[in-house]
């Protein structure tokens with residue numbers, strides 16, 4: 001006798017706190033404090049403080065402890081390495097690399113022969129700071145669609161980094177100030193600069209120091225980093241300085257000699273956004289999948305059904321339907337805020 005696996009909709013629901021796995025009795029990336037949370041990665045719109053128990057990769061747990069303190073990061077913390085399995089009340093749970101930031105994972109849930117992949121945030125291009133996204137075949141693939149429009153095609157990141165080095169050569173008397181989000185983007189920029197052969201010390205705004213140190217403690221080589229604080233203005237001529245995006249237009253930047261402002265974000269594709277932030281050198285470098293990466297991923301996982309959490313749901317749903325897939329927009333609350341998180345972070 002064959003038993004038909006239950007449809008994922010019968011055991012994975014959207015509640016006011018986010019995605020809830022009923023048989024496992026846990027939420028994935030809940031928007032508000034819950035008893036038991038599985039957290040895909042450390043960005044603030046996925047990893048909230050105040051849960052009872054948190055299950056995540058060791059690096060994500062370390063990031064949460066760094067950001068929220070040991071207590072608020074969840075007293076009942078459990079680490080699950082990439083590829084390890086855990087039985088949670090009969091739900092088979094695995095965390096698989098998502099290629100987004102250090103520690104990022106897709107949560108693969110399987111119950112009674114029905115498999116769902118909650119991808120969290122992800123990208124498909126190589127990132128020296130974390131292992132690459134692994135496609136897992138499934139019945140339902142849950143995806144973001146931050147850059148889910150055909151206009152979003154991210155260029156090669158090596159070409160974007162080359163623009164920084166070229167600007168530095170052209171303006172040796174100016175400091176090159178790059179705005180980059182504190183978790184993930186700043187460290188990826190550093191690793192990409194090193195990969196491009198840049199071996200001078202890179203200077204950091206104080207708000208980036210702790211997470212860069214955490215990455216280095218986790219074995220990611222970022223080269224020599226120095227704090228900007230306490231340095232003479234003149235000493236920073238011709239140097240590369242990284243700061244959270246909020247510091248670009250802030251008094252803080254006045255301590256730098258004629259700063260040439262750059263910003264690394266997928267949104268730099270949109271000229272108006274670059275202008276709003278007074279960015280002279282927009283760098284299109286994103287930790288989110290672009291349109292081609294999103295559509296390629298739907299092909300790779302081969303799910304007959306796709307649920308879209310946030311972003312440009314309609315465009316991606318339309319594309320999926322055109323390929324004969326069922327598509328559903330979840331419109332999860334509080335997602336996609338990480339592009340703003342640097343504003344709020346200390």
Ligand SMILES: [Zn+2]
Nearest residue numbers: 043100121338
């Ligand atoms: Zn994220």
Ligand SMILES: [Zn+2]
Nearest residue numbers: 045121336338
């Ligand atoms: Zn996110």
